[in-house]
Every structure is written in structure tokens, then in C-alpha cells.
Amino acid sequence: MVPLVILRRAAAEALAFLRAQPDVREAEAFVSSNGSLFTRLNYTSHIPSNGVEEPKSLASHGIGVQVALTTRSGVKVGFGSEPSDLTLEGVRSALEKARRGAVLDPEFVSLPKPTGERRTLRRYHDPEVMRLSDGGLVAAGWAAIEGGLRAFESSEALHLAAAGQLRKMGLILGGDVTALQERMAIASTNLPRVQSDESTLLMAFLTAMVEAKESKGSGWSIETHRRRLDQSAAIEAARNAVAAMDGQRVPDGEYTVVLGPQPVTDILNNLVLGGLETSSFYAQISPFMGKFGQRVASEELSITDDSARPGMAGSKGITCEGLPTGRTELIKDGVLVGLMSNYYEAQRLLNDPQARAKLGVDPKEHRAAFTPRNGFRFAQGGGRHFDTTAGIYPTNVVVEGTRPVGREELFRRVGNGLYIGRIWYTYPINGMRAGDFTCTVVGDSYLIKDGRLAAPLKANAVRLDDNINRLLNAIVGVGDQPRGTLVWAADEIVYAPEIVVSGVPVREIGSFLAGGG
DSSP, X not given: OOOHHHHHHHHHHHHHHHHTSTTEEEEEEEEEEEEEEEEEEEEESSSOOOEEOXXXXXXXXXXXXXXXXXXXXXXXXXEEEEETOOSHHXXXXXXXXXXXXXXXXXXXXXXXXXXXXXXXXXXXXXXXXXXXXXXXXXXXXXXXXXXXXXXXXXXXXXXXXXXXXXXXXXXXXXXXXXXXXXXXXXXXXXXXXXXXEEEEEEEEEEEEEEGGGTEEEEEEEEESSGGGOOSHHHHHHHHHHHHTTTOBOOOSEEEEXXXXXXXXXXXXXXXXXXXXXXXXXXXXXXXXXXXXXXXXXXXXXXXXXXXXXXXXXXXXXXXXXXXXXXXXXXXXXXXXXXXXXXXXXXXXXXXXXTHHHHHSSOGGGGGGXXXXXXXXXXXXXXXXXXXXXXXXXXXXXXXXXXXXXXXXXXXXXXXXXXXXXXXXXXXXXSOTTTXXXXXXXXXXXXXXXXXXXXXXXXXXXXXXXXXXXXXXXXXXXXXXXXEEEOOTTOOSEEEEOOEXXXXXXXXXXXXXXXXXX
């Protein structure tokens, strides 16, 4: 990892060089250093395995340059980057790439300018994670494996099923422990000083199986500090796999369901959050077109992106545009009240002559609702990357109920129905705007009878086919215990409670297809 002091110096020197170029009207220099450390877990009781695979790491650093150039054709905007070189030679190379790729953009207003908000979050990362060694990561991996195995071995239900042949049941623990390390600095002609930030994140994801019983369970943990990472993810996965033994099938029908934290997160990630961005309204692809200021969900539901909340795993001090992070209310008591944005997209929507028709309101009367607090340079798998411009990304998505209730009350509202604990392949069927979607239930799910968990639901035996607008408006209860949750290839952390939804269409998957996943 490149020290932060070097990144700050490189950004300042790069901006001084860019300002000296006669054709550069505005300039921005973004430098970053990212580290991703992985240790893969692969334990199988019935065939030889390593348990913990060798650790792997990815590291990158470099500079990205965005410029507004004065040309005979008008102002052109370009971006270029250079990896592994923070010297002036790297800046020159990035600038030449930006010049070659520069285009006329009639919707460009300026590079990001201060919003009037102040930074509130500083020194929130864990230095120990920044210094994490391969040995420390491997030790965390072995701790996870050992915790999962102890959970298997202490299970009375599994011992009864195995009749003394526990390992022949096909016990499997797989997943990973991952550490993310991020440092960045940005200097711009429109910002008063160099802005910088550093953040860390630790994640553990485990899937456990009892192969002889065709059962599967999952567990995860998301932390910001090394001392908080423990064996809980593996223990949870093993216990869930045992609880899922002898799963049952259910017929087609409409069910009242409890969506657990993972399904809530997966649905938000794939179907909702992308529609709560200024860019999706500009492009007319949001499922909420024309509904700003109107009810789009049950009054039981509120959703906020809270990027500067202390202690939350997705928090950042500043955006990758050098602007302060903060709280953006998106849906409040079921009403659409705000959108996530970066600076470019906020300006583009504010100046769009069709914006009133797209939003349902005049955007200039709701400027505060589009404050650019979500301009980040994320990439799938984490990191704040120098080789791309700032997109729009959520950070800490907080899902809350207007009248949150305990788990016992949630289940009472269901009566007879389903608990859905894990889904995958959640995607829109007819484009995001239509809102139709499908997903497969792959584990951690149960039948609910008389307001209590009953038999486990067989993995990969049903799918949900619904519409996101219908589902959001059919929420009849929100739990009071949100849990930090991350799904595959997502960059945001969703603090998701359990949610009760009525009338969910459930479709049985033919038994000859149910063995996959």
C-alpha cells in the first residue's frame, strides 16, 4: 500500500502540472492505492482437501486525470489514467490519453464543486487491517474452518442422522475471508485543497453442506476492525446446513413470506437501488418514473443511504469526487423523497428540459434531494480505482420500518407461509423499468406454520416470480433487527431487517432440475 502522504503529494503535484497547461480549463487528479487480500476455504470430510487454500492478494495504484479542454470546437472533456506511476511522467501520460479521448459534451457543466456540506467522518479505518499479513489472513481462515467443524460435531441432529459415520455424510465448508484496503487522494481546480481518505473492510462468507442430506446453509460477517472478525459466519453456516436436512417441497401458489436479510439485500441490489439514482431517471429506466414525492412502497418501509455513519462497514469520509459524504433519504414511510447522485448526473438532471416529466416534479425545487454524496470509483470486488471516472454507488443502505416489530410478531403476521433466507440469480425480466423479476430460493428457508418455523424448505425447489412495485407495496411488517449484509459483486453494505410480504407468487421447480446450485 502506498502511504497516504505520498498520494496527497502526488495529487497536489499533478494538479499543479495540469493547471500549467494552456489548453486545460478545469482539471482533476485522482490517485489511489488499493489492496484486496483473499484466503479461500475448501473443506470436505469425504475427499482430500486443504481446508484453507493459499492466500492471494491484488494490489494496484495509479493516477486518473479528468480535464475540460479549451478547443476550437468548444469545451471538450476527457479522462485518462496511468497505472503504477505517480510521477509527473505518469501525469503526462494520463493527460495525453485524456486529450486523445476528449469529446464535446453539451451536458457538461463543470467538474465537481463544493456543495456547502462539511466532512464529518475522519480516522475511522482500522490500521491493523492496513497492516494485515498473509499469515494473519490464513489464521482467520483456519479459525473459520475450526468453528464450522465444531458446530457440525456438536450437532445432535447430525449425529443421529449419521449413526456414528459423521464424516461419511459429506460435510462441506467453502467460502472465503477477505480484507479490503483503500487509500485515495484528489485535487481539483474547483476544490479548495487536497482531499484524502482511507478505509478498510473485513468479510467472511461461508456455505456449508451436508451432502448426504442434500442440505445447504450459509453464514456471513462484515466488520471494519480486525478484532471483531470471529468464527460466527462458519458456525452459522454449519448450523443452518444441519437445520436444512430433509427439506420439503411446496406447490405453486401465492404465499405470505418473511424475507431474511440476504434476500432483502439481493432484491435491493438488483432491482431497487439502481432505480433510486439520478442517472436512471435521466435515462428513463427507473421503475419509479414520474413518482418523485409520491408513494412507491408500503408506508411501513424507509430506505436511506447513510455514507458517513460511524461504525458502519460501508462508510467513507469523502466521495471519489472530493465531496463530503452524508445521509440521503431515499424512501421515507413509503414515499420517494431522494435520489443518489454524483456531481455530473445531478447537474445533468437539474438542467434536463424533460426532467419534470421524468421525475413528476421540478428538480430545481428539490435540489437538496439530489445532493451528490455517492460519486465513487468502485469496481466489483471493492476498491476506489484510479482508472475510471466517478459513477453512482450506494454505501450503507439502511432499511427501517415505520413501526418495526420483533421476530415473534413478524411470524405471527405470517400465520402460514414461508421464510426465505437465501436467493440468487435475482434479475429483471423485462428491463429494470418494468419491475418484473425472478429469483431462485437456494437455502436457509423454511415453512412457517401457525406463526412458527416448521420444516425446512428444500434448496433449489422453488423460485419467486414477482414485480418489484407490487412487492414493495405488499410489505406488511418490518423487523427491528437489521443486519449488515453483502451479496456477490455488490459494493454497498445493506443493513437489512427481516420483512414480511403478502401475496408473493411462488413457483415450484421440477424435481429433475432441483439438484443444481
